[in-house]
Amino acid sequence: MSPPVENSKIGSITVLPESPEGWTLDLATGDVLAIGRKPGAGDKRRLVLPFPEVSGQHAEIRCHDDGWKLVDNGSTNGTSLNGARLTPGREYVLHSGDKVKIAQYEILVAPPFNASRDGDEDRDEQDKTQFRIHLINATILVGDIVGFTGLMETYAAEPEKVMRAQKNIFDALNEEIHKHYGQLEKIAGDAIMAYWSGDDSKEGAALQAYQACLTALSMRQVTQRLSKEPNFWPFKGHPLVVDIALATGPVAAGTLGAAGGGQAITGDTANIVFRLEKLITEEHAGEIWVDGVTYELARERFKFKYVNQFSVKGRQKPVDVHELVS
Structure with missing residues (x-):
């Protein structure tokens, strides 16, 4: 000192x-x-x-x-x-x-x-004018409120009621992201996106995948709890369910100076995670689906169930998909 x-x-x-x-x-x-x-x-x-x-x-x-x-x-x-x-x-x-x-x-x-x-x-x-971009390895999480568009239509006369509930839910989910060392990328409409990034070592990648999986499970628990609290989700007949997808791989992270706020991420991994979330059908609503890379990094610490192979737009090879159970 x-x-x-x-x-x-x-x-x-x-x-x-x-x-x-x-x-x-x-x-x-x-x-x-x-x-x-x-x-x-x-x-x-x-x-x-x-x-x-x-x-x-x-x-x-x-x-x-x-x-x-x-x-x-x-x-x-x-x-x-x-x-x-x-x-x-x-x-x-x-x-x-x-x-x-x-x-x-x-x-x-x-x-x-x-x-x-x-x-x-x-x-x-x-800082306001200089665009900076760099490559990182990240595990990306995307969560989407199921049936949100229909909810907005049902409560078209009370949009503030829906928006207030949406804010409450995303605030609670963002708290779980922050608690597990994730970084919120954006909230857009009925979707929330976050990521965890580490070094290029296998240990670093495994740790970020672990934190992301842990967060996804915590988010599901929080969603289930809040769905029973009328102050948070006052919509009878419209259960609160969030589909969640995770994918791991290289992404480009960029910040447009002070005006751009936090980092925005893009690349093949971001494409995969959004496509993966859209593959979750009504019969699988509320499940957590992960790509093969995330599964390999986290399979020793969590319980998974194989779902299937899916063709993802923009990729030549199909993607192995597993459900994160617990």
Whole structure:
């Protein structure tokens, strides 16, 4: 740890601020906080984030007397500040309330004072206009509320009632995603999409598939519970059922600066998971279907049942599909 600076001011960071498992770390002027899976020793403070997507020497927070600065050390999967992916090696000024995202970890920043934002103008303009894209390995989850279109038609005179229930359900499902270290990609109409990404090792891929499968099972439990609570789902005759599909593979992840918010993902794996979800018929409503890659990565930790081989539009080879049972 760096020796305290005379008249140094104390600030703090909070890791996972919205989780009961979160914790707070105080930092003083002169400190350098090394963040990573295996951050270096020496005079630096250390914050260990033991997740495969986090690089060994991922990033640093430098507590200067004129303000706090964040630097990505050329990490594999990147660091984001308020939704914008950082340029490696460049210092970014931190302000109170800023949110740093490293893999599944969110870090809320509270410096002892707010530095001037004047020097951030160039950075803001760059972040708003620069499109960044990189390849990651991910397990993608897509959930879809069964019969939602018909529900909207039935309650056409009360659209706010349907939209309120939809928001309540997706808020609850997103909480499960966050709890299991997933990243929400988007909510579109009656569908929710999230993903887990890790390193290129077999262990990293297995861990992300495990977290995604665990989340899918938790989402099903939450859905079943909420369907019995009229305050959440006040539609008699329209049971609350969510079809869920999972697929694992390489995707392209891109962020359109600060204006684009979080990462958007695209590619063959995203195509497969959406096609897979659409294959779930009425007789299989509420089931969780996974592709062959996810099955191979998670089969030793969960119970699966083989469904069938399906031809998926855009792919030459059929896809083996398994149901995640428990």
